[in-house]
Amino acid sequence: MATIDGSSIKKLIVACDAGMGSSVMLASQLKKQLAKSGVTVEHSPVATIPGDADVVVTQAGLADRARGVVPDVPVVPFQLFLGDPAVAKVVKAILDGDTIEV
Template sequence: MATLDGSNIKKLIVACDAGMGSSVMLASTLKKQLKKSGVTVEHSPVAEIPADADVVVTQNNLAERARGVVPNIPVVPFQLFMGDPNVAKVVKAIQDGSTVEV
């Protein structure tokens, strides 16, 4: 586990595999939630995660692949595209400028 400092997050990546609409919807939702925080939210295939990301959120089954692509960037796995507690913790930490274990 790593500690994520929400006040240091400037770029969040939602990584997916097949380009399905669900991950694009999650990215759109996170953009709205984090707009006031000044965080850039982008959608990316797992194999093309940008190296300047501060944190990556991705489905549980893609987390290890994402860690292989960006080994020095925290990867937060989730199960649910909407309402997942891991994603909610990251959003709250960014909004509050607090820390969270991921």
């Protein structure tokens, strides 16, 4: 398991396979939720996740691929594009400055 220090997150990546649809909506939602935190939220294909990411959230089926691209970055898999508890936990950790296990 990886540990995420919410207070140190500056760049969150929403990684997807095709680059359209639901993952773009999730990135937009996270940008709004984290707007006042100073965290940059970007959308990226899983194959080209930027190396300067602090945390990656991605569909559970893509998590292993994401870990292969950025092995030193915590990857948070989720099941639901909107309202997933794993993503909500990351957002809360960032906003509260908490440390969480993922």
